[in-house]
Amino acid sequence: xxxxxxxxxxxxxxxxxxxxxxxxxxxxxxxxxxxxxxxxxxxxxxxxxxxxxxxxxxxxxxxxxxxxx
Amino acid sequence: xxxxxxxxxxxxxxxxxxxxxxxxxxxxxxxxxxxxxxxxxxxxxxxxxxxxxxxxxxxxxxxxxxxxxxxxxxxxxxxxxxxxxxxxxxxxxxxxxxxxxxxxxxxxxxxxxxxxxxxxxxxxxxxxxxxxxxxxxxxxxxxxxxxxxxxxxxxxxxxxxxxxxxxxxxxxxxxxxxxxxxxxxxxxxxxxxxxxxxxxxxxxxxxxxxxxxxxxxxxxxxxxxxxxxxxxxxxxxxxxxxxxxxxxxxxxxxxxxxxxxxxxxxxxxxxxxxxxxxxxxxxxxxxxxxxxxxxxxxxxxxxxxxxxxxxxxxxxxxxxxxxxxxxxxxxxxxxxxxxxxxxxxxxxxxxxxxxxxxxxxxxxxxxxxxxxxxxxxxxxxxxxxxxxxxxxxxxxx
Numbered sequence: 383x384x385x386x387x388x389x390x391x392x393x394x395x396x397x398x399x400x401x402x403x404x405x406x407x408x409x410x411x412x413x414x415x416x417x418x419x420x421x422x423x424x425x426x427x428x429x430x431x432x433x434x435x436x437x438x439x440x441x442x443x444x445x446x447x448x449x450x451x
Numbered sequence: 452x453x454x455x456x457x458x459x460x461x462x463x464x465x466x467x468x469x470x471x472x473x474x475x476x477x478x479x480x481x482x483x484x485x486x487x488x489x490x491x492x493x494x495x496x497x498x499x500x501x502x503x504x505x506x507x508x509x510x511x512x513x514x515x516x517x518x519x520x521x522x523x524x525x526x527x528x529x530x531x532x533x534x535x536x537x538x539x540x541x542x543x544x545x546x547x548x549x550x551x552x553x554x555x556x557x558x559x560x561x562x563x564x565x566x567x568x569x570x571x572x573x574x575x576x577x578x579x580x581x582x583x584x585x586x587x588x589x590x591x592x593x594x595x596x597x598x599x600x601x602x603x604x605x606x607x608x609x610x611x612x613x614x615x616x617x618x619x620x621x622x623x624x625x626x627x628x629x630x631x632x633x634x635x636x637x638x639x640x641x642x643x644x645x646x647x648x649x650x651x652x653x654x655x656x657x658x659x660x661x662x663x664x665x666x667x668x669x670x671x672x673x674x675x676x677x678x679x680x681x682x683x684x685x686x687x688x689x690x691x692x693x694x695x696x697x698x699x700x701x702x703x704x705x706x707x708x709x710x711x712x713x714x715x716x717x718x719x720x721x722x723x724x725x726x727x728x729x730x731x732x733x734x735x736x737x738x739x740x741x742x743x744x745x746x747x748x749x750x751x752x753x754x755x756x757x758x759x760x761x762x763x764x765x766x767x768x769x770x771x772x773x774x775x776x777x778x779x780x781x782x783x784x785x786x787x788x789x790x791x792x793x794x795x796x797x798x799x800x801x802x803x804x805x806x807x808x809x810x811x812x813x814x815x816x817x818x819x820x821x822x823x824x825x826x827x828x829x830x831x832x833x834x835x836x837x838x839x840x841x842x843x844x845x846x847x848x
Contacts, residue, residue, distance in 0.1 A: 394554035395796050396562075413554035435786075438796035440513060 520739030536678020693840030
């Protein structure tokens with residue numbers, strides 16, 4: 383699994399941190415998503431997929447495609 | 452096509468205020484996107500495309516072509532729908548610019564750090580309930596003070612001023628308030644917030660207004676700061692207050708579900724999501740098409756107004772979950788759009804979750820025999836406001 387994030391789209395809702403704190407964090411100054419692990423181990427894949435699904439701004443792409451669509 | 456009929460997308464079922472009106476379910480089944488007329492005393496009745504399906508609303512709210520229809524117009528009178536600094540009156544880059552100034556205060560980390568403060572506020576309110584005794588109104592003594600105290604603390608607004616700003620918030624959110632009254636009401640809110648902004652300009656406090664002035668003071672006009680302050684103050688207490696009272700009233704009518712919230716800390720996060728889905732406090736979200744866009748195979752034309760019914764979308768049978776019309780706090784978290792979706796998704800949602808997660812179990816633990824003090828069919832629900840809730844909720848124990 384390869385993850386890409388689009389900082390420009392991020393609205394700092396924080397869902398990704400809630401469901402996959404090992405993979406995502408938020409910048410202190412504006413809450414924008416920070417990718418901690420661009421290639422997380424398999425046991426975290428389900429959480430990453432959920433983070434992409436919950437993201438209200440489609441700012442998380444996993445597996446090279448738009449997982450929220 | 453028939454003449455569009457008048458139907459608020461906030462309409463709730465007669466005798467069952469948590470449920471959408473039957474007409475909303477009918478619209479959801481319709482293959483053709485329904486055109487309806489929305490009554491609105493403030494801007495007059497208008498025609499809109501109604502979006503009622505979960506997937507339609509999610510994709511539409513994430514589409515740049517669908518924008519906030521009530522964009523700030525400096526030449527028009529100030530109302531709740533026309534205020535500088537209010538994020539709901541901006542689109543695109545201008546919206547992102549303002550929102551980014553606020554998001555630092557609402558990160559998951561920053562909100563989690565507020566838990567001890569929220570616990571302290573809740574504990575004080577539980578003592579106040581106990582002191583008042585059975586028969587006390589939960590709305591005035593518990594549901595409203597908790598989020599009000601928390602947002603006052605965060606924002607830097609004196610809690611002692613609550614009677615006036617709460618009254619004005621209520622007037623501002625009532626869709627039956629006339630346009631004249633709305634203008635007069637907002638002028639009062641603005642005058643109050645302008646004094647606070649001026650005080651923070653002179654001496655920035657250690658709170659959101661102070662931080663905004665310190666970090667972004669030169670980029671923001673006083674008018675914008677007033678609008679931001681009003682938006683955070685009203686959105687920060689009214690919706691959570693409604694969830695606390697409507698959620699409590701609902702759980703008191705479902706004792707076996709209440710027991711889960713009271714007794715099982717591992718179930719609380721899921722239970723809160725289910726209550727948010729089921730109550731849908733912010734029932735409807737208006738938009739306007741800035742360009743033609745497609746929903747399923749149908750075109751919404753540039754300039755058309757769009758009303759999304761969050762209420763019925765949260766129970767869309769297309770969501771693959773059994774019986775979404777039944778409250779089940781133990782069900783795996785279901786997707787819901789109670790906080791909206793897209794670039795405008797609720798800024799304060801993690802704060803709202805924290806307050807609900809702390810307050811509800813604490814209430815039921817402190818008063819294990821809590822009960823509604825009137826017959827259930829006599830509970831005074833607020834169904835005509837922009838935010839659904841309960842007007843009064845007398846409780847006994």
